[in-house]
Amino acid sequence: MKQAEFESRYSPEWQRFAAWLKAREHQRKAPDLTDENRYQDSEIPGAYRRLCTHFALAQDRHYSPSLTDELHALVMRGHQALYGAQSPVRQRLVYFLFADFPRLVRQEWRLVLLATVLFFGPLLSLITVLQWFPDTVYLVLSPREISQIQEMYNPSNQKLGMRDSDTNVAMFGFYIWNNVRIGFQTYASGLLFCLGTLFFLLFNGVHIGTVAGYLTHIGYGEPLWSFVAGHSAMELMAIVISGAAGIRLGLALIAPGTLSRKAALVVNGRQSVGLMFGAAFMFAVAALIEAFWSPLKLSDPTPKYVVGAFMWLLVLMWLLFSGQRRGT
Numbered sequence: 001m002k003q004a005e006f007e008s009r010y011s012p013e014w015q016r017f018a019a020w021l022k023a024r025e026h027q028r029k030a031p032d033l034t035d036e037n038r039y040q041d042s043e044i045p046g047a048y049r050r051l052c053t054h055f056a057l058a059q060d061r062h063y064s065p066s067l068t069d070e071l072h073a074l075v076m077r078g079h080q081a082l083y084g085a086q087s088p089v090r091q092r093l094v095y096f097l098f099a100d101f102p103r104l105v106r107q108e109w110r111l112v113l114l115a116t117v118l119f120f121g122p123l124l125s126l127i128t129v130l131q132w133f134p135d136t137v138y139l140v141l142s143p144r145e146i147s148q149i150q151e152m153y154n155p156s157n158q159k160l161g162m163r164d165s166d167t168n169v170a171m172f173g174f175y176i177w178n179n180v181r182i183g184f185q186t187y188a189s190g191l192l193f194c195l196g197t198l199f200f201l202l203f204n205g206v207h208i209g210t211v212a213g214y215l216t217h218i219g220y221g222e223p224l225w226s227f228v229a230g231h232s233a234m235e236l237m238a239i240v241i242s243g244a245a246g247i248r249l250g251l252a253l254i255a256p257g258t259l260s261r262k263a264a265l266v267v268n269g270r271q272s273v274g275l276m277f278g279a280a281f282m283f284a285v286a287a288l289i290e291a292f293w294s295p296l297k298l299s300d301p302t303p304k305y306v307v308g309a310f311m312w313l314l315v316l317m318w319l320l321f322s323g324q325r326r327g328t
Contacts, residue, residue, distance in 0.1 A: 003063045010054055017047050018074060024081045048078045062259065065266050099323030101278035106320070108244055108275065115243030118201040119236070123209035130213030140210040153215050153223045159295045160227040172291035179235065179283035183242040187276050190246030193253055197246030204239060226301035227294045229308025233315040235286035238279040245275035282315075 020039050039047065055071040080091055105112060130136055137146060152161050159166065182204065189196020215224045249265070249272045256264035289311075298304060 001061075003061075003067065006054075006058070006061075006063065007067065013047070013050065014054070014071070014074060017051055017078065020044070020047075021074070021077050021081055044082070048082060051075055051078060062267055065270065068270075096274075097278065097281060098318075101274065101281075102319050102322040103324075104271065104274050105241060105244075105278070108248060108271070111244040111247045112240060115201055115240045115247065118198060119205040119240050119243060122202055122205035123212070126206060126209030127213040127216065130210065130217050134214065134217045137210055137214040140206060141214070146214070149211055149215060150218070150220070153220045153227070155220065155223050157223070158297060160223050160297055161290075161295055168291050168295065171295070172287055175287035175290050176284065179238070179287055180280070183238060183276070183279055183283055186239060186242040187246040187249070187272070187279075190249035190272075191253070192250070194247050194250030197243055197250060200246075201239070201243040208236075222301060223297075226298075226304045229304050230293050230311060231286040231289040232308065233312040234282045234289065237315055237319070238282035238286065241275050241279040241282070245272040245279065248272040248275070 016039075051071070052075055055068070055075050058068045058071055076092055076095075079095065126136070126140075141149075151157070182200075186197055186200040186204070189200060212224060212228075215221065248268050252264035252268035253261055259267065293307070294304075296304075
C-alpha cells in the first residue's frame with residue numbers, strides 16, 4: 001500500500017485518537033469530536049492497539065520520517081495516557097530501555113551477530129594463541145603498554161586495574177570518557193561505507209584479546225579476570241551493539257534500496273541512533289561497576305565471578321526477552 005493511500009484510509013482514526021488524547025490530557029471533553037464519534041471506554045484499548053499496528057507498518061514500509069514521527073508521538077502519548085503515572089520523560093526512558101531497545105536489538109539480530117563475530121572472534125582467538133605463542137604480544141602492544149598493564153594487574157597491587165594513586169571517582173570519569181570514545185568511533189565510522197566500523201570492531205577485539213591472553217599467560221589471570229568479571233557483560237555487548245549500529249548506518253550508503261542515499265540515511269540513522277542510546281546506557285552502567293566494584297581486591301575472588309556470571313545472564317535475558325509482545 002502506498003503512503004498516500006495509507007494516510008487517506010487511516011488518518012481519520014488518528015485524528016480521532018489525537019482529539020481524545022488532547023481531551024484526556026486537559027481533563028475535559030474533546031471539542032473536536034461529536035457525540036457519535038466520541039470513544040466509549042471499552043473502545044480505547046482497541047484504538048490504541050490499532051494505532052501501534054499502524055506505527056509498526058509505517059516503520060516497516062519505510063514511509064516518510066514525518067509520518068512515522070507523528071505516529072510515534074501519538075503512540076507514546078497514548079501509552080502515557082493509558083498506563084503511565086510517571087513523568088513523560090521518565091516513562092519514555094524506562095519504556096525505551098526495557099521494551100523498545102531490546103526489541104530493536106532483536107530486530108537487528110543479523111547485524112548484531114556479524115558484529116559479535118568480528119569482535120569476539122579475534123578476542124577469543126588471541127587469548128588462545130598467546131598461551132602458546134606469547135611473543136605475539138609484541139605485534140600488538142608496545143613495551144611501554146606491556147609495562148603499564150603489568151603494573152595495573154600485578155597481584156601485589158592493592159587496587160585491581162588501577163594505580164595506587166588513582167581514585168574511584170577519577171576512574172569513573174575516565175571509564176565514561178573511554179567508553180564513549182570507543183562506542184562513538186565504532187558507530188560514527190560506519191559512515192565510511194561500514195569500513196570504519198569493521199576496523200574498530202576488529203581492532204578492539206585484537207587489543208582486548210592480546211591484553212587478556214598475555215596477562216593470563218604470565219600468571220596474572222586471577223587479578224585480570226576478577227577485575228573484568230563484573231562489568232564485562234555490559235561493556236563488551238555495548239561495543240558489539242555500537243558496531244551493529246555503525247553497520248546499519250553504513251548500509252544506507254551501500255544499499256539504499258529504492259530510496260535515495262539521503263533518505264536511506266535518515267531512516268537507517270533513526271534506527272541506529274536507537275541502538276546507540278541503549279549502548280550508551282550500557283557503557284554508563286559498565287563504567288559505574290568498573291570504577292567502584294571491579295577494583296575491589298577480595299581474599300576470595302569467587303563473589304566477583306558470581307556477580308560476573310549473573311551480569312552476563314542478566315544482560316542476555318534482557319536483550320533476548322525483555323519487551324516481548326504477545327504473539328511476537
